[in-house]
Amino acid sequence: DQQVKQNSPSLSVQEGRISILNCDYTNSMFDYFLWYKKYPAEGPTFLISISSIKDKNEDGRFTVFLNKSAKHLSLHIVPSQPGDSAVYFCAASDSDSWGKLQFGAGTQVVVTP
Amino acid sequence: KAGVTQTPRYLIKTRGQQVTLSCSPISGHRSVSWYQQTPGQGLQFLFEYFSETQRNKGNFPGRFSGRQFSNSRSEMNVSTLELGDSALYLCASSTSRSGPNNEQFFGPGTRLTVL
Numbered sequence: 215d216q217q218v219k220q221n222s223p224s225l226s227v228q229e230g231r232i233s234i235l236n237c238d239y240t241n242s243m244f245d246y247f248l249w250y251k252k253y254p255a256e257g258p259t260f261l262i263s264i265s266s267i268k269d270k271n272e273d274g275r276f277t278v279f280l281n282k283s284a285k286h287l288s289l290h291i292v293p294s295q296p297g298d299s300a301v302y303f304c305a306a307s308d309s310d311s312w313g314k315l316q317f318g319a320g321t322q323v324v325v326t327p
Numbered sequence: 328k329a330g331v332t333q334t335p336r337y338l339i340k341t342r343g344q345q346v347t348l349s350c351s352p353i354s355g356h357r358s359v360s361w362y363q364q365t366p367g368q369g370l371q372f373l374f375e376y377f378s379e380t381q382r383n384k385g386n387f388p389g390r391f392s393g394r395q396f397s398n399s400r401s402e403m404n405v406s407t408l409e410l411g412d413s414a415l416y417l418c419a420s421s422t423s424r425s426g427p428n429n430e431q432f433f434g435p436g437t438r439l440t441v442l
Binding site: 303305 | 360372382421433435
C-alpha cells in the first residue's frame with residue numbers, strides 16, 4: 215500500500231532552469247513532509263521539510279509547496295545546477311508515528327549543461 | 328558534529344546465515360530508525376527505537392529485529408538470510424522532539440549481499 219507516490223521516475227532539466235518535482239499522498243493523517251536527495255551508494259541527505267500547518271517553505275534554491283486539499287506537494291529547485299543531479303525522495307510522517315517515514319519511489323533528476 | 332555512522336559498509340553472506348548491522352547516531356539524537364532500500368520496493372521502514380524501546384515497526388517478518396543501547400547506538404539483526412534480503416540498509420537518527428524540524432539524518436548505509 216503505497217501511501218506516498220512520486221509518479222515521475224525521471225526528470226531532465228537544463229542548467230539554470232527550474233526543476234519541479236511532484237509528490238502525492240493518500241493518508242490524511244500525514245502532517246509532516248520532507249524531501250531528501252540521494253546519490254548512489256550514499257544515504258539520503260535532508261533537503262527541506264514542511265509542516266501541514268504551512269503551505270510553503272523556502273530554503274535558498276529550494277522551495278516546497280503543500281496543497282493539503284489535493285494531498286499534493288512539490289519541490290522547486292531554482293536555478294538547477296549540475297550538482298543537483300541525483301534521486302529525490304518525498305517522505306511523510308504523522309504525529310503518532312513521526313519516527314516512521316514513508317517514502318515515495320523517487321525521481322531521478324538529470325541536470326544538463 | 329559527526330554524522331550517523333554505520334558498520335560495516337559492505338557485507339556478503341550466504342543464505343541461512345544471520346547478520347548484525349550497527350548504527351551510531353548523531354550525538355544527542357535519541358531516536359534511531361532503520362530502513363531497507365531495494366530496487367523493487369524502494370525505501371521501506373523497518374523499525375524505530377527510542378530510549379532502548381521499539382516505538383514503531385514496519386511490515387517485515389520476525390527475522391528482522393533490532394535493539395538500542397543506553398548510549399543510543401543501535402543494532403539490527405537479520406536471521407536465516409534469504410536472497411531477497413540483499414539490500415542497502417540505512418539507519419537514520421533524529422532528536423525525537425515531536426513536531427516539525429525533527430528531520431531524520433541518514434548514515435551511508437550497509438550494503439548486504441546474500442548469495
